[in-house]
Amino acid sequence: MEKTSNASQTANRNETIAQTVGGNSKYSKKGMILIKTFKPLLLFLLIFYSAKVQAQRIILVDSITKAPLSFVAIEFEDSGFYSSISGEFDLKMVISDSLKIRLLGYKTKKYKTSTLKDTIFLQANSYQLDEVTLTRNQDKTKNIKFLKGAKSFGSWPLQPKSEIITSIKPSEEIKNHYVDKIIIPFSKVIEKKELKNKKIKAYVRIHIYNSINNNISESLYSSPPKDVNSFTKDIVTFDISDEMILLNENGIFIGLELIGYYLDSKAHERANSVIRPQLTSKTNDYFKSNSFLRFVFKNYEELVPLNEMINKENPSGKVMCRNLNIGLELSK
Structure with missing residues (x-):
């Protein structure tokens, strides 16, 4: 009796393993259906996240010349950093929902981080000067x-x-x-x-x-x-x-x-x-x-x-x- 019982248990165990590996289990079938259903969604989310990470790289340029502006001050909550030599910065470094962009000689601007695009155009300050006649002798x-x-x-x-x-x-x-x-x-x-x-x-x-x-x-x-x-x-x-x-x-x-x-x-x-x-x-x-x-x-x-x-x-x-x-x- 004992040998028969052990043989029966072994057979049942092998049958369970075979069903799982072979995909015959009802739970395995449900899992495969879920994977097939959500696979396109998972791929979309992955692509969307990758694009979002890439879009966080922002470049600052002159609005007229379109030349990159080095070392622009990016300010937020009494803290901040400079843009790179090539005028870029990573939005992930801004731990605030808004920021201020300041470079002497250009208009200071405030932005909501959620509205920023990959390029920011800075406008040079212009001053209204009285009309004067300038004379200059560089020999002296x-x-x-x-x-x-x-x-x-x-x-x-x-x-x-x-x-x-x-x-x-x-x-x-x-x-x-x-x-x-x-x-x-x-x-x-x-x-x-x-x-x-x-x-x-x-x-x-x-x-x-x-x-x-x-x-x-x-x-x-x-x-x-x-x-x-x-x-x-x-x-x-x-x-x-x-x-x-x-x-x-x-x-x-x-x-x-x-x-x-x-x-x-x-x-x-x-x-x-x-x-x-x-x-x-x-x-x-x-x-x-x-x-x-x-x-x-x-x-x-x-x-x-x-x-x-x-x-x-x-x-x-x-x-x-x-x-x-x-x-x-x-x-x-």
Whole structure:
């Protein structure tokens, strides 16, 4: 009896396995029907999701020239990032249902993320100017060399996504001159050898703002990005002779922005800054200065006095006065 029972159990088990493998089970049949029914839907959802992921790559271009715009500020909820060198950004990086797009010299725009398409066209700002007759003699140039650097607190470790801004209040001697070149020296920074070999580029640009009642007004000019060699004592010259920037009695503000560090055109995070624009404690007879810091994605409108931050960090307690060291080439 026992042998017969075991044989019967084995036969039943084999029959069950055969039914399952062979597709004879009623549950297996239902499963096959469901798969056949929903297979087209699953394929559609997969294709739709893939297209959506690809569509999240957005490029920012000039509305007239259609040229890509590098390092545009993408802002959301007191945070943000820059578009790439090629003007692109990934919408997945925006952790908000809306964003603000800002580039000096262009109209700032706000968008709902759900409405964005793969291309955003930015419109350049236009200013209504009174009709004037401009005369200029570039043969009459004046070179104002940058001053001697300070011995202590002689440079500032400029962090990515921040801007050091200095006012230029001209004396009678250089009033109503045009600014042809802006020269900014950088201190050499000692870094580890392996960082040198990585060929990390630090991209900077300058912004020029109008001055009204000693306050920053509208943007007059933003330069194309330049990479600074942070491992040598570098001097960067910005040629703006075609921009017709006039030093009137109100003066101007000049801002130096560190966009960030890039390796092979891709953003590269750094724990410590290796860009140190020089500071000076000296003054000259040509213009008076006052320097500030501004953070691009946090309290953008707020200007923090540079000397306030320096004196907080000064262990000696001695009051120091430092300004961004700038040289100018002028013409009239």
